[in-house]
Amino acid sequence: MRDSARNRSMRLPRSSPYRSLTLVVALIVLAVLLLTLDQGGLLGSFRSQVQTLLTPLLTPLRRVGDSLSGAGSSLGDVQQLRDRVAQLEQANSRLSAENIQVQELKLRLAQLETQLRIEQERPWQLLGADVSARSPDGGRRLLMLNAGADRGVKPGMAVLGQEGGSPPALIGVVETVGPRSASVLLITDYNSSVSAQVYHQGVIATGVVQGQWQVGSRLKLESIDRAQPLVDGDVVFTAGLTAQFDAELPRAAILKDIPIGTVEQIQVDGHNQSAGVRPFVDPERVTHAWVLLSHDE
Incomplete structure (x- = not known):
C-alpha cells in the first residue's frame, strides 16, 4: 500500500x-x-x-x-x-645571363678588331687563342692556349700579346703542340733565349734577350758589343736568328722585327754591355694571345 x-x-x-x-x-x-x-x-x-x-x-x-x-x-x-x-x-637571372653573353661578345669583337688592325699594319697572319691554363708559380713560365695543330699551330711559332696602348709584342714561343692546345714558353722564363736587335740612330746592335723570372727579374739583353750605342728607352726587336743558336727547343726561326720591350739600366762588363728590358706586354697578365702563323714579305 x-x-x-x-x-x-x-x-x-x-x-x-x-x-x-x-x-x-x-x-x-x-x-x-x-x-x-x-x-x-x-x-x-x-x-x-x-x-x-x-x-x-x-x-x-x-x-x-x-x-x-x-x-x-x-x-x-x-x-x-x-x-x-x-x-x-x-x-x-635571365637578364644577368644575357648581360654576360653581351659582354663576352663585346670582348670577342674587340679582340677581332685588334687582330685585324695588327694584320693591316704588319704583314702577319695571326690566329687568336685564349689562355686556358698557366704553370705553377714556382715552376717554368708556361701558359696553355686553346688552339693547336688542328688550326695550324706548330712548335717554334711566335706568340704575341697586346696590353693597353702598347704595340703587339712577343710574349713567348710555342713549345709543344696537341690537336687542340699548345704550350707556350714565355720569354720571361730562364730557359728562353731570343735573338734581338736594337735600332739606335741608324745603327743596329744585335744581342740575346734572356728570361730572368727565376732569378728575380724579367728580361735581360746580353752580348751587346760595348762599342754599339745603347741608351735607356731604345726599343728592342727580335732579330730572326733564334733558330741558329737555340738547339734545345725544336722551334722555327722567330720572325724579325717583332717588338719585345725597351732598354733600361745599362751595364758595361769588359768588352760587352748588357741591359734590363722592360717588356711591352707582361706575359703574366695575358688572357688572350695571337699565334703568328706566317709572314708575308
Whole structure:
C-alpha cells in the first residue's frame, strides 16, 4: 500500500489541455499587441533602448570580424607579393645571363678588331687563342692556349700579346703542340733565349734577350758589343736568328722585327754591355694571345 502511494506521488503531473490552449491564446494576443504598438510608433523608444544596450557588445564583435577579414586579405596580398618576387628573380637571372653573353661578345669583337688592325699594319697572319691554363708559380713560365695543330699551330711559332696602348709584342714561343692546345714558353722564363736587335740612330746592335723570372727579374739583353750605342728607352726587336743558336727547343726561326720591350739600366762588363728590358706586354697578365702563323714579305 505504501509503495503504491509512493509511486503515485512520484508520477509527473499531466499537462492539462486547457493549459496548452491558454498558452497559445496568450501568444496570439501578445503578437497582436506588438504589431499594434509597432504600427503606432510606440516601440521606437523600446527599440532604441535595446540598441543602446547591445551596441557596446556588438562593436567589439564587429571589429573582430573586420580584423579576421583583413587578415585573410593580407594573407592573399603576401602570397601575391611572393609570386611577384619569384617572377622578378627569374627575370633578373635571365637578364644577368644575357648581360654576360653581351659582354663576352663585346670582348670577342674587340679582340677581332685588334687582330685585324695588327694584320693591316704588319704583314702577319695571326690566329687568336685564349689562355686556358698557366704553370705553377714556382715552376717554368708556361701558359696553355686553346688552339693547336688542328688550326695550324706548330712548335717554334711566335706568340704575341697586346696590353693597353702598347704595340703587339712577343710574349713567348710555342713549345709543344696537341690537336687542340699548345704550350707556350714565355720569354720571361730562364730557359728562353731570343735573338734581338736594337735600332739606335741608324745603327743596329744585335744581342740575346734572356728570361730572368727565376732569378728575380724579367728580361735581360746580353752580348751587346760595348762599342754599339745603347741608351735607356731604345726599343728592342727580335732579330730572326733564334733558330741558329737555340738547339734545345725544336722551334722555327722567330720572325724579325717583332717588338719585345725597351732598354733600361745599362751595364758595361769588359768588352760587352748588357741591359734590363722592360717588356711591352707582361706575359703574366695575358688572357688572350695571337699565334703568328706566317709572314708575308
